[in-house]
Every structure is written in structure tokens, then in C-alpha cells.
Amino acid sequence: MQTSTTKTDHATCPACGLLCDDVTVSWQNGEAKPDVTVKSGKPCGKTVAFFSRPLDVTSPMIAGKQASLAEAIAHAAQLIKKAKAPLVAGLSTDLTGFRAAYQFAQHTQAEMVHMNVQSSLRNTKVLQSTGWQTTTLTEVKNRADMIVCIGTDVVHHNPRFFERAVWTEEAMFTDAKARNIVYLGGDDLNTAPGVSPAGKQPTVLPCATKDLPEVTAALRALLQGKMLKVEAIAGVQVSALTQLVEQLKQAQYAVLIWVAKDLDFPHAELTIQNITESAVILNQQSRAMGLALGGSDGDTTVNYAHTWLDGLTLGEQDISAHDLIVWVNSFSPDKPAPSVNAPVIAFGHPDTQFTTPPEVFIPVATPGLDAVGTLFRVDSSVVLPLKKVRESALPTLAEVLLQLEAKLA
């Protein structure tokens, strides 16, 4: 709880990949919950929840029992010295935390894996197979006259996407209010945000997520000028797809959006590739670009930083093949360490609820709330500073890892 009024302008919200940095967070005297506002519109639920998390400074624990930080670090050091195949997992943290975690993994010869590896790899596989042609949020905001959301409503992951990049007051090169919005496939979509301010309904071409491999392959084939000798693909009329193709070709700047987490089926990378290659075909004559949205738990940041520090992207790991799990989740009390046979050392939010108490739990500061930090936005080119918006006695992940490494020396 804050004891005086504090206010931070232009705070960056790390709760989703959009990294809205127009957030104002203020505490009035004595209030537990802050007032959270944004420059235009309303803050989304994720942002309010993030900045409203109570400031609980809990004690470190050893096997579920309170311990001092020094004791917890000493016990963690013992576990690490014994381990033959440690794994640093979770890795939900910002750049500063990841740099420390990477150095720690180097020193302890640990492997690393991020909690979102399954969805991240769907994109990475496309990048490493054919590459892609993509754009970023400010380009969408100012140029896109046609936006196709494929297998996603976006807002489930990035609630303010339409407000911040689509239905904007101004755009340099297009009529923002007249954009053509299309949803192609996906389960349980919320298409309401795709309705224009004047009430124009988006085009919705429904099909189940599991049918997107076929439907996106058909879209790509039609763009290539191939004839399809059927009337419908997985319930989507070919005539509707043909109309979509014509609109895409006519667009000044079309954007094809997907969210890897929403494409949760085997070999989803081939569906993503259908989307990205559709943009590549369009770019031969007109302008169109892909855009991968979503992003959370610092996954974009961790993948990027690992790549420059190590030379390689982060891959998959078999958690059961490791004899010690070092679990990092600095951003939220959700997603505690998985239940495994190996001992777990967890660094995380003080309110983390474990089903099985880990061998060692050390609460750490949340970047963007209790500590400054740095994160990549989901569209990859923009990197934003995270602000410290309140005083907290919690140590940062980097501070704790440094102390732990000193114990190992």
C-alpha cells in the first residue's frame, strides 16, 4: 500500500504483446488499488489487473516453510551444485531478467526453455523455412485499408488492437474509419471490435480453426491464379474466397493477421506459411503484409535476446529429462512451475499459488510495476522501457541470480 500520492505517466503495460505505453497509474493517499487510465479509450482488463496487483512482500520459502533470502539462496545453491542437467524454464521476464538468466544458465550449464515455446516455434519454423513479409503497428494504423484476421479475433490476446491501430482518429494515408475488416475462420470469435465506428459490419467467413489448413491453402492457391473445382472448402464458399482475393488485390495496403497461440493444432506452421506466402504473392503486384500478433510473458523479448546472446533461437526441451527445474515467472502469479519429479527452484510473483510447494521459492519484483525493465513489442521492431510505478522491497530476478551465482563460485 502506498503512503502518499504517486503518479506515473506513460507507463508501459507488459500484460500483452501490444505494450500500450500510454498508461497513467496513480495511487491516492492510503488507497490499495491504483487509478489506471489510458490516453484514449479505456484501459483493458489485462492492464487494470496488472497494475492493480497488491504489493505483497512475502518471504522466501524452503519446501513450503518461510526462510530468509540468504537461507533460500544457500539451499538453492546446494540443489544446483548437485544437479547434472538443470533446466531454466518459464522464463517469463523482461530483458534485464533474461540477461541475468542467460548468464546464470551459462555458468551452470543449464538448458533454457520459455513457457510459450510451443506457440513461438510455429512462427519460428516459418521464418526459418521461407521467411516472410511483415509489417508493424504504426504502418497498420496509417496505411492499412484492408485487414484480414485469420483464425483469430486478436482482441482475446491484444484487447486494444482495434482501438489503437484500426479505428483511430487519424491515419496518414488512408481513411481510418472506412477500413475493410475480414475475419477468416477461427473458434468462438468476438467480431464486435471489427465493427466500424459508423456501424459497418465486418465480413465474417466462418470455419473451424481445425479447418484453417485447408481454407488457407485454398486462399493461397486462388491468389496464385489456380482454379478450384469445388464450390466450398470446409464450409467456406469458394466464391467468397474469390471475392476476398479480388479485394486483397485491389487494396492499397492489405494486412493479414494471425496469432500463433490460436492456431493450436499439429503443423500449424504450414497454415501460417499459407498466410505469409499469400502476402508474398500479393506483393508481386500490389502491397500486402503479414503481421503476427499475440505475444505475452516476455516471449518476444526472450526469443530475440537469446538469439543475439547465443546466436540461435530458443527451442523445445523435454522437462522430464532434467534433474532440476529453475522456474522463472516474474510477470504474474499465474502459471506456476509444472508438477515434476525433479526438485524446483521458483522465482516469481509473491502471490504465486503452488499445488506442490517447490524446494525453494524466492519472490521477485515484477518488471513494469516494482522495477524498471525493457520489453520488445510483439511486432518486433519497437522496444519499450518499463517503468517502476511503485516502491517495493522485493529484489529483482537479476539481483537474486547474481547472489546465487556468487554462492556457486
Add this chain to the structure above:
Amino acid sequence: MITLLKNAKVIDPAHGKDGVKEDIYIRDGRIVAKPSDTEKIHQTIDLNGKVVMAGAIDMHSHIGGGKVNIARMMLPEYQETKRYTEPEAHICTPSCTHHATPSTTDTGMHYIEMGYTAAFEPAILAVNARQAHLEMGDTPMIDKGGYAMLGNDDYFLRLLANKADQKAINDYVAWTLHATQTIGIKVVNPGGISAFKFNQRRLNLDENNAHYQVTPRQILQSLSRAVNELGIAKPLHVHCNNLGAAGNFQTTLDTMGASDGIPMHLTHIQFHSYGTEGDKKFSSAAAQIAQALNANKHITADVGQILFGQTVTASGDNMMQHLNAKIANPKKSVIMDIECDAGCGVVPFKYRDQNYVNALQWAIGLEIFLSVEDPWRVFLTTDHPNGAPFTSYPHLIRLLMDKSFRNDAFAKLNLDAQAMSNLTSLNREYSLYEIATMTRAAAAKLIGLNDRGHLGVGAAADITVYTEQEDKEVMFSKPDYVFKDGELVVKDGKVVKVVWGKTHTAKPAFDAGVETGLKDYFDKYHTMQLDNFKISNDEIAQDGRNQVVSHTG
């Protein structure tokens, strides 16, 4: 603490010294005059006449930022090449790492092990500057810095289209240097990256960007003048229009005249020196380019030499890289439009000595090196990693210094390419003094690093010691000693101490009122806050591991 380097054979072009036998004294990271006899010398290294030069400075090398990291992500197969041992897998030379996009750690280590003590990232997208600095901050051993890209960003193009006065342009350019913590300004395919977003596919020097109705020539005039009037050392860094296109030499010649005599630096000029003669409609225009460089004293250039093997090209020029994507090898590429600021194109290439175009590109680069008379105005680069990885510099130096080695290599090229090059008629062999000029003294002068690139009293003690050898590739691959800011960091070609270097910037004064227009633009059109766009000194300092050095302001 004083270190004495005794019996050095000093090659220091900034002071006209060519092999002068001298002793060098180092104290507190600087070169100092001979101390009085009463002062204690703590460490003496007798160099017995070994060659001593200032630490080398790479004035154009893609070492940090989005493009390079995309290349790393896209090309996991390059990591595999680390394990190759057979000679044909070599990218270029025995000292090569077989790897075009090393990690940040390897980048710093490989540079210092070759005697390089600074490298400058030449294509920092302003909006992506924070990433570039993060990567450079994780690059150990060497000093860093970068050039911010302008000229395709919508804020500048709107100023130009609205006929803003030069002062407004100057303020914006200075503000950008501050906000992005850079030391120079670059323009890539002036107006062309923007034009591509409006579906234009090529842009010539006097052709209008369809939306803004401004030409590349106007952009070059405006930006070169801004840089000049702000008084920063580094002239506008220009990546000309029509990168890599047959016949583009005319654009390059015309570009030299576009700034009305104001200094400009034309980068990777090899990629802009192509004619259209011969059956294959692709020929060397190195002679015309070199002649123009010799005549136009306000122009400097770096070469961007290609060397044979697998590499990856990473450029802000998405308009031209979109065309090049068709000849990607392996067949994949990334093309991006970025934040109404710029773009990028990452395309892997494999340069082959039996390919007519590649073989001629190799020869064109060397023809330019050998035909430009003044080593103070031509710089040794491979446009890392675009022409070849920077680790191939020792090989390139040997090609310049050793005519028979060069001619032997030429004789192995595609025969049609040989027939189209006059390389063997060029008898010049670079001297150590000329190599030291282009890789040290001239590079420091160009960028404005007054206390680097030379060995005078007061200079930062970035010093490289070589054993003079007949095989210059061996000589430059493995210095005996390298000192970084006075500390011995490399011995016998291996790092013995890890240091982190500094970040060099230029911070010319500007009217703070420039932020009024910028704030309005950011609020209306951008997707981030103006305040968060700006990078603070503290962010770069990383709790003291790094340090910002400002050269003007």
C-alpha cells in the same frame, strides 16, 4: 600505473609516422609523453621492432539491431557451419569463423582478436535504436556507435513536402541524434523505402516519391546540409538508389553531385558501380566511379567488398531487397515495412567464384580499392555481413597488399568475368601505411573520434601490435598484443581479459521547440509515446558496464 611498449615500429598516419622506432608510454588508459626518470614503470614489453598501429576502426559493419538479429533467427544452418572442417565449407579464408552472423559475444571477441577496437553499426532505424544499443551493449571488447537512418521516415518527408525551412530539418536531425544515441546520419535508398510502401518498385535520383512529390536528390540536399550545418564530423552516410542494379553507376555518379559540394560518404560503393556492357548486360564501372571519387574531394566511400562463400545480406533497402529475394540462397527472405520510419530486407546470398556476376562483383570491389588514389577517402569494408563477414578482413588486406596473390585468385574466376575486368593491369600494392590510414586514421577522422585511430600523446590507448610477415593475411589475423583503453586484452591472438568498451555519440545543440511538432505527430500517428522513443544515457550505461561518450554538444 605506467606501461612501456619498447622498441615499437610505429605506423601512425595521423602523425605521418611510417615505421618510426619509438617507445610508447601508457597511463590511465591514455598514451602519455615519456615520464620523468623518477616515475616508476610498472610494466615493460619489449616489442623488438614489431609493427604498432592504433586499434582498427570499422566504420561500417552491421553488428546490432533488428536486421542482423532476424538474420540470426532465420539462418540456424549457419550455426551448423561452425562444425565444418573441410576447406570448401570455408566462407573465405582460414581465419574465417564460417559464420556470417555471430552472436554479440563472438562479434566482440572476433573483432578484438583481429586488432579492431571499435565498430559502427551503420543502419540504425530510429524506432529500433533501443534494440541496436541493447545488442551493442552485449558486444564485449570494442567501442561501438551507430548512424541513424532518416530520409524515408514520414516525419521527415512531411517536413520536406511541406517545404519546411532548413532550420526545422536541422533541429529534427539533431533531435534524432540525441534521441537515438547515434553519431551520424544515414540515408538508405533516399525516398525509395517510403516509395515501396506506396507500391513504387524503383526510384531514380530525380524521380518523385509518388505520395510526397519529392525526389531523392532533394532528400540528399536537405539531409547533407543539415548534417553539415549541425557541425558533426561524420558526413551524411549515403546508400544510393538502385542498389545492386546493372547500370546503377550513373545514379552513383549523379549522387556525388547532388549535395552541391557538401561532404557525403557513399557506402558500399562496389554495389553501386555496375554498368550494362557485354553480352550479359552487367559490367564493371569501377573506372568511372574511381575517377569520379578522385575528382570529387568532398566525397568519401567505403567499398563493401564481396568475398566468395555463404553470407546473408541485411539492408534497410526493402525496395531493392524485395527484388533480390528472387535470388536468395538458401531460398528464404524477410522483407519488412517498419513503423512509418523505414524498412528492412534480409536475404541470404552465396557468392560463387564461378558465377559471372559474383566474380565480377569481386573484381569491381578490388578495382575500386586499387584505383582510388587517396587512402584517406576510401575505407576497407565488406559491408559485414552483406559482402562477406568482417572476419575476412585479413584476407581482403592480403588481396590489396599482394599482387601475385590477387592475380592468382583472379585466374580462378569465371572466365567471362575475367574477360570483363582490368584487375590484372592494376599493379598497385597497398603499403602498411595505407592500410593503417584507411583502417585507423581516416576512419577516426571521418567519424570524429579525435582521440582514437592514432598514437599521439593524449590518445586513448587502443593499440595493436603485429609481427610483420610476408603473408599479410596471417599477420592481420593474429596480432601479438591488443590494448583497449590501456589494458592488455589480447595476447597472441587470444583474449586474455574481457572489457566492454564505450558507446560514441554526437549531440549537437538544437531548438527544444522541435518537440512540439514531434509530439503532435506521435500522438496522432505513432503507436508509442514520444517520451518512450528517446533513449537515456542510463539505459546505455547498464549500471556502469557501458558508457556514453559525446563528441559534440
